[in-house]
Amino acid sequence: MTGSDDKKNPFLMDKDKLEPSALDADEYDRQERARREAMADMEVQIIDSVRDTKSSPVEPVRLTGKDSFCFKCHKGVSCWNECCHDTDITLTPFDILRLSRRLDVKPADFLAIYTYPQMWNRAELPVAKLSMIDAEGKKNPCVFMDAEEGCTVYEDRPVACRYYPLGLASVKMMSDTQTNDFYFLVREKHCKGHEESDEQSVAEFRAGQGVEEYDTKNRGWMEILMKTVSWQILGGPYGQEIDPRTKKMFFMATTDVDAFRRFVFETRFLETYDVDPEFVEHIKTNDEMLLKLAFDWLKNVMFADDTFAMKESVLQKAVAKAREDAGAT
Numbered sequence: 467m468t469g470s471d472d473k474k475n476p477f478l479m480d481k482d483k484l485e486p487s488a489l490d491a492d493e494y495d496r497q498e499r500a501r502r503e504a505m506a507d508m509e510v511q512i513i514d515s516v517r518d519t520k521s522s523p524v525e526p527v528r529l530t531g532k533d534s535f536c537f538k539c540h541k542g543v544s545c546w547n548e549c550c551h552d553t554d555i556t557l558t559p560f561d562i563l564r565l566s567r568r569l570d571v572k573p574a575d576f577l578a579i580y581t582y583p584q585m586w587n588r589a590e591l592p593v594a595k596l597s598m599i600d601a602e603g604k605k606n607p608c609v610f611m612d613a614e615e616g617c618t619v620y621e622d623r624p625v626a627c628r629y630y631p632l633g634l635a636s637v638k639m640m641s642d643t644q645t646n647d648f649y650f651l652v653r654e655k656h657c658k659g660h661e662e663s664d665e666q667s668v669a670e671f672r673a674g675q676g677v678e679e680y681d682t683k684n685r686g687w688m689e690i691l692m693k694t695v696s697w698q699i700l701g702g703p704y705g706q707e708i709d710p711r712t713k714k715m716f717f718m719a720t721t722d723v724d725a726f727r728r729f730v731f732e733t734r735f736l737e738t739y740d741v742d743p744e745f746v747e748h749i750k751t752n753d754e755m756l757l758k759l760a761f762d763w764l765k766n767v768m769f770a771d772d773t774f775a776m777k778e779s780v781l782q783k784a785v786a787k788a789r790e791d792a793g794a795t
């Protein structure tokens with residue numbers, strides 16, 4: 467496979483069009499009113515798992531960190547590597563960071579070589595999926611699978627691979643201030659790990675797989691996906707479909723830190739938004755903090771959340787322009 471080719475990926479942005487835009491004050495008020503009215507009698511309950519299985523063999527049992535289950539995966543199982551073929555793995559923003567660093571490639575090149583873009587089926591937002599390519603022998607192995615060695619990126623494997631055979635679910639009711647996670651077991655026929663007698667709690671399994679850091683660093687992204695799913699009830703945010711430009715912005719900001727850094731530093735972004743100068747210094751080099759900024763900014767742009775603020779002078783200008791357009795004196 468070759469390096470990046472923007473034409474192949476419909477979600478990559480045209481750099482010339484990367485300019486922050488501001489809602490005018492009236493439009494903002496209208497959208498905020500619509501949002502509050504819609505939310506008033508809506509109960510949000512979203513279940514999510516980032517590794518989809520073809521046969522959906524999910525045990526309908528809600529597990530907490532304290533619950534135990536029997537499972538062990540090791541090289542001696544007859545199904546060794548079965549789960550690394552022909553499966554649907556959504557890469558999270560932190561997965562892409564970790565894997566790009568490991569392979570010493572830029573995120574844009576990583577995306578072009580090892581992934582393909584697809585709409586995340588529950589939210590109509592574009593995400594990067596891990597490529598499973600045809601090869602001789604077994605069907606559609608993961609690009610990182612070696613028949614002898616197993617996973618060649620094991621220390622930096624995606625969070626979906628770490629969680630397996632657990633699924634992660636997040637629920638947020640209207641009365642909740644934050645999302646509540648729980649887990650469920652995925653029991654696929656080919657997976658013999660379930661026949662092993664080793665018992666562990668969900669918390670022990672999660673700790674052993676190192677998922678905590680991933681969940682923390684991907685939280686804002688998960689929240690955007692979840693909120694978008696819940697908005698689908700209304701036909702999209704404010705009852706409107708997410709426009710293609712916002713989808714491209716979402717894809718750029720959540721998959722390619724280099725592109726998002728250029729967007730922040732090479733457009734009027736920092737003239738438009740109120741970002742702490744110390745934080746600005748950090749995001750020049752810190753990718754994780756830049757991701758956090760991306761999530762907060764997207765929440766503001768997509769849902770008018772108060773995670774981000776425009777500069778007072780920009781707001782004043784927008785209000786003045788709105789008044790002028792409305793013919794006020």
Ligand code: SF4
Binds near residue numbers: 549
């Ligand atoms: S990244 Fe590793 S663990 Fe995940 S599917 Fe590929 S080979 Fe398997």
Ligand code: SF4
Binds near residue numbers: 539540543630656659
């Ligand atoms: S199918 Fe299950 S037991 Fe077999 S290698 Fe994959 S996770 Fe391990």
